[in-house]
Amino acid sequence: MIDAETQEIFRQETEALIESLQDALLALNKTPDDAELVTQVFRDLHTLKGTGAMFGYARLAEFIHDFEAAFEAVRSGNATVTPDLIAVSLKAYDLIVALLEGEEPPVERDAELKSALAAVTAGDAPAAASIDAPEPDVAEDGEVEAWILTFKLPPDFMEIGGNPIAMLDELIEIGGADTKVRALTDGLPALADLNPAEMHTGWEVILPGGASESDIMDVFMFHEDQMELSLKPVRKEKPAVQQDLREEELQPGAQQQEAEKKAAASDRKGGTAKVQMRVSAERLDDIMDRVGELVIAEARLTDLASKLGNSDLMEVVENIQRLALGLRDTTMAIRLTPVSSITGRFQRLAHDLAGKTGKDFDFVIEGEETELDKTVIEKLSDPLVHILRNAVDHGLEDSDTRIAAGKPARGTVTLSARYSGADVLISVKDDGKGLDPDFIRGRAIDRGLIGEDAVLSRSEIFALLMEPGFSTAEQITDLSGRGVGTDVVKSTVEGLRGSVEIESELGAGSTFTLRLPLTLAIIEGLLLQVGDERFTVPLAAVGGIVEQPEELKKGSEPTTVIELREELISILRLREIFECDGPTNEHPKVVLVETGGTQVGLAVDRIIGSYQTVIKQLSPMHSRLNVFSGATILGDGDVALIVDVAQLVRSQGLDNQNKEQAA
Amino acid sequence: MSKEILIIDDSPSVRRMVAMTLQQEGFEVTQAEDGAQGLETAKSKRFDMVITDQNMPNMTGIEFIQAYRNDPSSSGVPIIFLSTESEGNLKDQARSAGALGWIMKPFEQAKLLAVVNKVVG
Incomplete structure (x- = not known):
């Protein structure tokens, strides 16, 4: 009976409501006196x-009724916001979410939580008292011979x-043909005083007991x-008309009605499941593939049309171009979801962790609006939960230790998301005790992960944390020992073509950063010419284009450092790195790209321009060529490789150099 | 001629659900998003019935009823007051402002139809 669109509006509305509810509850935990939050x-x-x-x-509404009563008690000053109230409320919140999602948690749970809510708002608060009057007992109805109603x-x-x-x-209609109606006119005023628009008549109605x-x-x-009303039953004991037959007639009817109601209710339930509009990721991928093919075909068409120089044809081609672009944007937008879609559960997790560990900390979320491909976001949830748990459980110290170390008693854990060029960086930062490279090194040697004489950089040592077999039972606590291991974090993120970077300073805290490509099948690219070859870099990563300074044109080493705009910048000469042949250009360029928080320059011969880059995965045979994130087919049918700038920088050993410079 | 009903509610899902339920029964439904918009709409033509929510931005349901009842054109137009508020005094306020009746949210479609049929049927 409720159509899909209404159902969808309902879903969106409740989603916003439960989010707002959870936010308010969590905020209330911090500022319990905030009357506005209670409201x-x-x-x-x-x-x-x-x-x-x-x-x-129905069950949801019934449960919320009591939940609401608890906060009504707070609102009216009969109870106060306590950590206990928040804790129970969050559990109640969970139940609401479960019920909204159509799960069927055990019914006892409702009662349990209701009494818990009543207990934490105890006193004279009417928390558990049901305001609804009990339904009249059906069994009693049978004994009634007739109803006398006056009103x-x-x-x-x-x-x-x-x-x-x-x-x-x-x-x-209710009483049937045997209903008797009589007007009571004794309240009528004298004709002179009568206002014809007003009601003065009363009635007496006698209805059969079956009603x-x-x-x-x-x-x-x-x-x-607002009215005078009385309804009195006439009981069987009193001599009255025999109605047995009538009752028997009515009973099955009533039962049938009941059955119909139930059927309608289950229909509604079935309907709810049906109208949930969910599209499988596969189908979206399928659409994306086709849009990709369309964009390639369109590029080819543009190429051919511009060679023919027919203006009528060009007009059509431009139209197709616009449509293809629009289609691409829409298709990509379908897949993008803001990080905020999963941060709610982290707020909650942080709250639970604080309770379990007894560690006092602020949980800050930054950059929630950052958008990522939906499948990526969903897969990120588990790794992030693990990292967050680790940060609280192993990273943060207890208040006493913190004070002794001269730090604020309250720790801070920050979850932040931001764009970095064509990547999205999601990091979890704590201001806890940090990681001890010597300890990690020692343990890695013990576990046989590295040789005793291995020479490792700082970041390589931290990376050992994510090796399978590094974590041991000694470390496992109630909190961090569950769920995925740190090695799974790494493999999950790498499965998404991303990487994990760990930075830490002993005593000051650690930052785990997940670097993820936007993993869109089509990106806006900048097409570059190097000799006979063409390459694409994600346009989003490009910070600027400058003429190559004279000093740069002379040398031929693959990498060098020059001063540009009063800054030292590492330059990668693509011609040398990729060993390209072909003519050089009189006015070669440097493309400035951002990667890993630093800028590097790519020395190229020519900038061709921006280009709709449909990413084609390289075959598994080429999977070791990690400096390329894929290839794209150009309008003329040629192939251009897509440069993964971060990997390129790493392959040239510039990342450590940068870090050392920074350090 | 089908009866015309005005529904005033700031919740899109409630509004839509009310509208749909009534349309299925052959009523004509006009929607307004808050009390102020509702007042303007209600004064613009004669409806067979007005359904209004209480908690809305701009003008609450009770404020709407008061303002509408001040307009002579509202005479004899039944207003049903829709609210999640369980406080009895709101009901009474709505009643003294000139509502014919109320439906307490939560309500089901059947209940809504029963009330509407009762009032305009």
């Missing part, structure tokens, strides 16, 4: 309850749009409080 929680719960029930989430409507009843005749019709009390009361659902 926020209350309001979110309210709306969730309301809309939830309308979309068939008098409020005087302005018709003025505000009410219809007394419709009400009587409804009562007759349900709640159906009758429903007729007056709005007006009970």
